[in-house]
Amino acid sequence: MLGATGYFALGIFLLLLGGDSAVKGASGLAQRLGLSPFAAGLLLVAFATSLPELAINAYALKQGQVELALGNAVGSNVVNIGLTLAVAALAAPLALRMRLLASKLVFVLVATGAVLFFSLDGRLLAWEGAVLCLGFVAALWHYFRRGCGEEAEVQAQFVAFAETRTGLLQNLARLLIAAVVLYFGSKLIVQSAPLLGQALGLAPLVTGLTVVAIGTALPEMAIAAIASRQGQGDVIVGQVLGACLVNLLLVVGGMAVVQPLAIPASFVMLELPAAMAFALALYPILGGDLTVSRREAGILLALFFAWLAFVLMQAWT
Structure with missing residues (x-):
């Protein structure tokens, strides 16, 4: 147990380093190739910051850990909204000015519904999966x-986020x-997470849903x-919603393109509806005063903790 915990923590640390290197490299290279700093910032928020999760799920799929990848x-998505975003808003209320956030939330709701619809037959x-991947391309284009x-003022935030050196x-x-570090980080996590899950009495799907999802979110939570x-x-908020779209459309869709997936019943009955519920909880926030207050974060x-308690109770009964 202690050994697996140590390897898991080391894997998270490597993912943090690899993700940071990937974001800086992608931003610098994009600007070197002619993309404006603002456009580079949009690209990072929409896609590049989710590379650690992509690495974990790609390695898990390669190792046949499909349920772990699906759970993660x-x-x-639940962790990003219920934990990362909430902790960030508790640290300081989030004032939102970006008009695109509302449509991005709609894309997340549609993407969740699409994955749920396609999964109803258990496959x-x-x-x-190709339709989901094309949906991500369409969302990115929009x-x-x-x-x-x-x-x-909004553009200035993204320019500052993308600021880096542009040497080729x-x-x-x-x-x-980043590629090397993300590979070894994801390898450590995928190899150690099932051992931690077994020690806690959790199935692979629930291990991905809780242990892996929460563990990999901790560095992002501190940064946020x-x-x-x-x-x-x-x-x-752009990063949170962007990560949700990547997870639903690119990760789940890409996994299905590589190999057709058998979908567990709980994925349709519990996990996806929970993700939908957390996304819906953001709707009155983004459609109201455009501020995520400490009260709303609470x-x-x-x-989030009610959801976590429910998932663990279901797993242990």
Whole structure:
């Protein structure tokens, strides 16, 4: 148990390092190739910050740990909203000005519904996975097309987030280092997480849903709390919603394209509806005063711990 915990913690640390290197490398290379700093920031928030989760699920699929990967993909959405976003808003209320966030939330709700619909027959086929992947491309296109109309203050947040050196060799080296570090980090997590799950009496799906999803979110939670105090509310919420879209459309869809997936019944009955419920909880927040207050963050956090307690009770009975 102690050995597995140590390897798991080391894996999380490597994912943090690899993710940071990947974000800086992708930003620098994108700007080197002619993308504006604002567009580079949009790209990072929409996709690059989710590379650690992508690495974990790709390695888990390679090792035949399909349920672990499925649990992590959907569990990460619940954790991102109920824990990461809530902790960030508790550190400092999040003032939101980005108009795209509302449509991005709609995309998350539609994506969750699509995965749920495709999973009703207990399978996720290759063509269904391809539809999900195309949905991610469509969301990304919409995101970039509409992003140019954002206010200067919003654009400044994303420019600051994307700021880095743009040397070609330096950023290629960053991406190479990121690939190596993410590989070994994901390998440690995928190998140690089932051992931790067994010690806690959890099935692979629940292990991915809780242990892996929460463990990999801890570094992001700390970073988000710091960013909230720097007034980067749009970046934080954009990252959370972007990660949700990546998990649902690119990760789950990509897994199905590689190999058709057998979907556990609880995935349809419990896990996906929970992810939908947490996304819906954001709707009145983003559609109201455009501020995630400490009170609203407390509600999200309470809902998260209630969900976690329910999942664990179901697993242990």
